[in-house]
Amino acid sequence: MIDRASVIAVLDTVIDPKSGQGLMASGMVQGLVVDQGRAGFVLEVAAQDAPLYAPVRDEAEAKLKALEGMDRVSVILTAEAVAKPARRTASLSTAAVEQTKPKAPVPTERPAHVKRVLAVASGKGGVGKSTVSVNLAAALAKRGLSVGILDADVYGPSMPTMMGISGKPDYVDGAIVPLEAHGLKAMSVGLLTKGTDAMVWRGPMASQAINQMLSQTRWGTAEQPLDVLVVDLPPGTGDVQLTLIQKTPLDGVVIVSTPQEVALSDARRAHTLFEKVGVPTLGLIENMSGDIFGRGGAKAEAEKLGVPYLGDLPLDASVREGGDAGTPVVVAVPFGDIASRFDSIAESLANTLNS
Ligand SMILES: Nc1ncnc2c1ncn2[C@@H]1O[C@H](COP(=O)(O)OP(=O)(O)O)[C@@H](O)[C@H]1O
Ligand SMILES: [Mg+2]
Numbered sequence: 001m002i003d004r005a006s007v008i009a010v011l012d013t014v015i016d017p018k019s020g021q022g023l024m025a026s027g028m029v030q031g032l033v034v035d036q037g038r039a040g041f042v043l044e045v046a047a048q049d050a051p052l053y054a055p056v057r058d059e060a061e062a063k064l065k066a067l068e069g070m071d072r073v074s075v076i077l078t079a080e081a082v083a084k085p086a087r088r089t090a091s092l093s094t095a096a097v098e099q100t101k102p103k104a105p106v107p108t109e110r111p112a113h114v115k116r117v118l119a120v121a122s123g124k125g126g127v128g129k130s131t132v133s134v135n136l137a138a139a140l141a142k143r144g145l146s147v148g149i150l151d152a153d154v155y156g157p158s159m160p161t162m163m164g165i166s167g168k169p170d171y172v173d174g175a176i177v178p179l180e181a182h183g184l185k186a187m188s189v190g191l192l193t194k195g196t197d198a199m200v201w202r203g204p205m206a207s208q209a210i211n212q213m214l215s216q217t218r219w220g221t222a223e224q225p226l227d228v229l230v231v232d233l234p235p236g237t238g239d240v241q242l243t244l245i246q247k248t249p250l251d252g253v254v255i256v257s258t259p260q261e262v263a264l265s266d267a268r269r270a271h272t273l274f275e276k277v278g279v280p281t282l283g284l285i286e287n288m289s290g291d292i293f294g295r296g297g298a299k300a301e302a303e304k305l306g307v308p309y310l311g312d313l314p315l316d317a318s319v320r321e322g323g324d325a326g327t328p329v330v331v332a333v334p335f336g337d338i339a340s341r342f343d344s345i346a347e348s349l350a351n352t353l354n355s
Helices: 004-011 047-065 084-100 129-142 159-163 203-215 239-247 261-276 297-305 317-325 337-354
Strands: 029-035 038-046 072-080 114-121 147-151 179-181 184-188 226-232 252-257 281-289 309-314
Touching: 004 029, 004 047, 038 047, 047 072, 114 129, 114 261, 114 337, 129 147, 129 159, 129 184, 129 226, 129 252, 129 281, 129 317, 129 337, 147 159, 159 184, 159 317, 203 239, 252 261, 252 297, 252 337, 261 281, 261 297, 281 297, 281 337, 297 309, 309 337
Parallel strands: 038 072, 114 226, 114 252, 147 184, 147 226, 252 281, 281 309
Antiparallel strands: 029 038, 179 184
């Protein structure tokens, strides 16, 4: 029988690279659940530390799995939206939204030949926002829509990996030609810069990159406009969100969260930011829903906020594998359980965006 004490003992043999202490002693472990043969917890780190802690998560997971009688282990690594030194900027930006709201020029034009712009947001990193963005885009495309995806996550652009795209985009007649994969058009901040390291851009640079990807990319043509542009935002409520809100009218935002309360309170903050500027929250999606961390947190939260609940996605290896391999699970396993969940989310969003 697995007990809490033996899980804690194992976690203290995994060293926190920053403090040099055991993981438990360092205070990094949040929401530890130990139940029968299952264990799970959340490691919450600053965005720039996420790469440092990925091996820590793997080590903790492997060591716990090796315990006799352990059936299931789940360690979720979530990254705080903004690195500590930049935090001031983030809150200033949110304040700026509030202050300038009445005066802010309301953008009237979507990017050329784009009919709808849909943002995917979350309070924290690592909750599956990019995963949802690509799979949702693929599910919308399956419905016959022409769909583009814009990876605006300056802290950790993941579209190149998740969509299996690389190389600098071409410029033709002064416009950026988006890359194409899995029937989607795609642009990523990761394609505008060298290297694939997670980067923390300064506000003005990030805003400029977003602006360029919105306004200079040939998403569609007069003959073949893009039906939906899905924007994968960085976590939180910072400069990129602000830029997007100022540069283009958003038709709605979808908020992704995990079932834990820690992530949920951030989902609420994301909803509040968009609500303040008049962008409707089209719904909440619960990702990594399951027996270890519980289920239903996002549904209850959606009811509290008075926004639609779009459904849940279980923690499932095929989702991660699809992302790592560059073929979204909706494309790789088109008739599977995960694909059918995305199909129904896409159906409900397509109906809302059409109405
Ligand atoms: N439902 C799921 N089941 C299993 N793994 C998932 C699931 N959703 C996301 N992941 C994995 O979790 C990690 C973080 O997801 P990602 O979409 O990059 O999050 P975010 O964009 O919010 O930072 C990725 O390795 C991804 O493949
Ligand atoms: Mg992401």
